[in-house]
Amino acid sequence: MSVPLKIAIAGLGTVGGGVIKALSSRKKALEAQAGRGLEVVAVSARDPRKKRDFEVQGLLTDPLALAKSDADVVVELIGGEEGVARQLVEASLENGKHVVTANKALLAKHGKRLAELAEKNNLQLKFEAAVAGGIPIVTTLREALIAHGVDAVKGILNGTCNYILTEMEVTGRGFAEVLKDAQRLGYAEADPALDIGGGDTAHKLALLSALAFGTAPDLANMKVEGIEHITADDIGFASEFGFRIKLLGVARQTAQGIDQRVHPAMVRARTPLANVDGAANGVMVDAGEAGSFFFSGRGAGEAPTASAVVADIVEIARGSFGPVFGRPAASLRPLVPADSGASQSAYYMRFEVLDVPGVLAEIAGHLSKANVSIESMIQRGRAPGEPVAIVMITHESPQHAVENALKAIAASDKVRARPCMIPMEAA
Amino acid sequence: MSVPLKIAIAGLGTVGGGVIKALSSRKKALEAQAGRGLEVVAVSARDPRKKRDFEVQGLLTDPLALAKSDADVVVELIGGEEGVARQLVEASLENGKHVVTANKALLAKHGKRLAELAEKNNLQLKFEAAVAGGIPIVTTLREALIAHGVDAVKGILNGTCNYILTEMEVTGRGFAEVLKDAQRLGYAEADPALDIGGGDTAHKLALLSALAFGTAPDLANMKVEGIEHITADDIGFASEFGFRIKLLGVARQTAQGIDQRVHPAMVRARTPLANVDGAANGVMVDAGEAGSFFFSGRGAGEAPTASAVVADIVEIARGSFGPVFGRPAASLRPLVPADSGASQSAYYMRFEVLDVPGVLAEIAGHLSKANVSIESMIQRGRAPGEPVAIVMITHESPQHAVENALKAIAASDKVRARPCMIPMEAA
Numbered sequence: 001m002s003v004p005l006k007i008a009i010a011g012l013g014t015v016g017g018g019v020i021k022a023l024s025s026r027k028k029a030l031e032a033q034a035g036r037g038l039e040v041v042a043v044s045a046r047d048p049r050k051k052r053d054f055e056v057q058g059l060l061t062d063p064l065a066l067a068k069s070d071a072d073v074v075v076e077l078i079g080g081e082e083g084v085a086r087q088l089v090e091a092s093l094e095n096g097k098h099v100v101t102a103n104k105a106l107l108a109k110h111g112k113r114l115a116e117l118a119e120k121n122n123l124q125l126k127f128e129a130a131v132a133g134g135i136p137i138v139t140t141l142r143e144a145l146i147a148h149g150v151d152a153v154k155g156i157l158n159g160t161c162n163y164i165l166t167e168m169e170v171t172g173r174g175f176a177e178v179l180k181d182a183q184r185l186g187y188a189e190a191d192p193a194l195d196i197g198g199g200d201t202a203h204k205l206a207l208l209s210a211l212a213f214g215t216a217p218d219l220a221n222m223k224v225e226g227i228e229h230i231t232a233d234d235i236g237f238a239s240e241f242g243f244r245i246k247l248l249g250v251a252r253q254t255a256q257g258i259d260q261r262v263h264p265a266m267v268r269a270r271t272p273l274a275n276v277d278g279a280a281n282g283v284m285v286d287a288g289e290a291g292s293f294f295f296s297g298r299g300a301g302e303a304p305t306a307s308a309v310v311a312d313i314v315e316i317a318r319g320s321f322g323p324v325f326g327r328p329a330a331s332l333r334p335l336v337p338a339d340s341g342a343s344q345s346a347y348y349m350r351f352e353v354l355d356v357p358g359v360l361a362e363i364a365g366h367l368s369k370a371n372v373s374i375e376s377m378i379q380r381g382r383a384p385g386e387p388v389a390i391v392m393i394t395h396e397s398p399q400h401a402v403e404n405a406l407k408a409i410a411a412s413d414k415v416r417a418r419p420c421m422i423p424m425e426a427a
Numbered sequence: 428m429s430v431p432l433k434i435a436i437a438g439l440g441t442v443g444g445g446v447i448k449a450l451s452s453r454k455k456a457l458e459a460q461a462g463r464g465l466e467v468v469a470v471s472a473r474d475p476r477k478k479r480d481f482e483v484q485g486l487l488t489d490p491l492a493l494a495k496s497d498a499d500v501v502v503e504l505i506g507g508e509e510g511v512a513r514q515l516v517e518a519s520l521e522n523g524k525h526v527v528t529a530n531k532a533l534l535a536k537h538g539k540r541l542a543e544l545a546e547k548n549n550l551q552l553k554f555e556a557a558v559a560g561g562i563p564i565v566t567t568l569r570e571a572l573i574a575h576g577v578d579a580v581k582g583i584l585n586g587t588c589n590y591i592l593t594e595m596e597v598t599g600r601g602f603a604e605v606l607k608d609a610q611r612l613g614y615a616e617a618d619p620a621l622d623i624g625g626g627d628t629a630h631k632l633a634l635l636s637a638l639a640f641g642t643a644p645d646l647a648n649m650k651v652e653g654i655e656h657i658t659a660d661d662i663g664f665a666s667e668f669g670f671r672i673k674l675l676g677v678a679r680q681t682a683q684g685i686d687q688r689v690h691p692a693m694v695r696a697r698t699p700l701a702n703v704d705g706a707a708n709g710v711m712v713d714a715g716e717a718g719s720f721f722f723s724g725r726g727a728g729e730a731p732t733a734s735a736v737v738a739d740i741v742e743i744a745r746g747s748f749g750p751v752f753g754r755p756a757a758s759l760r761p762l763v764p765a766d767s768g769a770s771q772s773a774y775y776m777r778f779e780v781l782d783v784p785g786v787l788a789e790i791a792g793h794l795s796k797a798n799v800s801i802e803s804m805i806q807r808g809r810a811p812g813e814p815v816a817i818v819m820i821t822h823e824s825p826q827h828a829v830e831n832a833l834k835a836i837a838a839s840d841k842v843r844a845r846p847c848m849i850p851m852e853a854a
Contacts, residue, residue, distance in 0.1 A: 022574040029641070032754045033573055128571070134717045136563075136571035144555070144563035146460055147449040147737035148730055214456070272723065275702065289730035290561045296699065297720030303575055307717040310574035318749045327459045 004037025011077030012045035018306030034317035067091035102129035115329035134304030148288030159279035205249030257336035341400035370405035431464025438504030439472035445733030461744035494518035508532035529556035531630035542756035553739035561731030575715030586706035632676030684763035768827035797832035
């Protein structure tokens, strides 16, 4: 066996702890896989005196010191797109150290530049843990599904949102109530904005899109919508139509360019993505002639995320080669965005209207003027003079046509609240 | 860019053609991924004059000549556990050439020895295409889900069987009739024995088991049962109970050893494996604390299998390292088999009996004597003196107890045909 790989770990939260535990409890098996020793030589933590359920030596408080340590690889588990995390990754690569990170925000923003830095110095920058936890979707897109290109990748990439939507469906309760419960149970952060607003999914999608299409990660050209406005009614209606509502990240190659978007979608019940329940993640890859492939499992938490980090460490120990995003970083093209408004889809629409004569005629008139035709409609509950819900499913229509119609409808004095529109995801 | 990788391809059937087409139509993208040129320098085919829908130069008739060519990597797509395929792989590894193969039979039988030969000569022997076609399950088990070990791997690994079972369910037709159709449509071979008898699944499971548990591939310690005896009735009853019948390969680490088996199983409807339809494949991996991961997609055919072969070629072009089965081949342990008779499961049982008084009492008596208790029963159709079906679901019972009871029941003169028993697969 050759010399051991020296590992430094920055950040001793859930994932950091999980990595240390796995490297210690499965030391022999992992070293056999790596073909060499795996030694944790330095660890940094914000609070080194915190009680932990595992042993750790040489605890530092300054993560940046790790970039100057004698480690071969620095594992960055601090998080955040700027600040210490970015400084540490840059300094480590500049000082000849490989980097393993779970930091989607950092790579979504600075991925191309950091990959160039790594490749210039013949170093690895690996990030399997940044997307979908234990599911090896980064490796799969980078190395496995490459022979026929990728037409589209769609995923449930945020366990918090999927947990909330699943709970809303199971219990019939509203968004705010379920979110509060999720926070109490540790499924949602105290500040849940990045999760429920779709930002976390956007970071992950930017990385999948780069791997799939050979473009630089691009957050700017991405429409992002969260799940805050989804009501228990929407979920109930979806179920009546044979669908489930999921927060999807979708990146698709079109003739005009790449369409990247994060939004709640109606997914047909019993399809693989619809069956991803609770805090799980799932990703569908349309790999050209090779067909569609589906991957699911736990996308967050101590062991699944540590699993991805450890796999990256072992790859580096083995002497893995290969560019960070599958192609040389310098060759990653700028993303040419598709006109997402032109994309065709059927839509679910919900209007809260006053139950007065003529309201349906008015809505139908606006839709007709925008050339949006209706496939089915439900108007439930009759409460003269009170708001009721009208729900419609459109035929395939261009997104901007539906948006225009909704804008006109929202302006009506018979319509309460913002109309809700959710695309129906084919397959 | 460094020197191009020289590729020789043995076997120009569906997969060989697919590899050549992908390497040519996506040449630029694949070379960018490989970081060097990818050149097919020699190809062998049984019938070099056959008309093909792609161009190929330098066609040889003797595959063994490829082992002496100037290729860096030989792609073996001939098949078969002995004969030319084995000679070619051995000669190629002895002559300093990497090998990529889709040959599960060869590796299930000679995997450890061939891996030792490859590793001794610092060569790669890659076989992603041997299991589940385009699904990167070999790489995933070898490199991704390693941090917490694997407790079990279960898969639908044979598209022919899954197609037949799905068709039987959809159409209500019998096994023989659907098989004939499948042969006409090209979903089943003229000689379907290896597929429908479970042998092909066994080859693939032996490889997954080796990757998951660090043991030498072992076909001897595996119980293998095919789908020939499954009737339309069984599928109908399964559906009534909320299950679907699937041919599964299951390898599980138990306290006593590794339990490897291939058999039809009752899989609960709406679970991921139950939803694998038609000719698709699906694999579930229980990765210890990291949880369960599921992978599905097309497991056979030109493009999916070529996708796996091309990914292996590109890995070799990049200079991928690492032992064939994840650990040094010399360290692969002999498999210690679990006593599969002791394994606990609930069972579905179907008896064809004469509808005469006392038959149910006799069956119940034998089950009771073997300590097998019944959870539910269906006796359908009444035709005095004629055979009718009795179907039972047992509570969790040791396999050998159920087998003993069935042996006694089969000996009764009131029972027609061999009783059928199918384990209920939990999740």
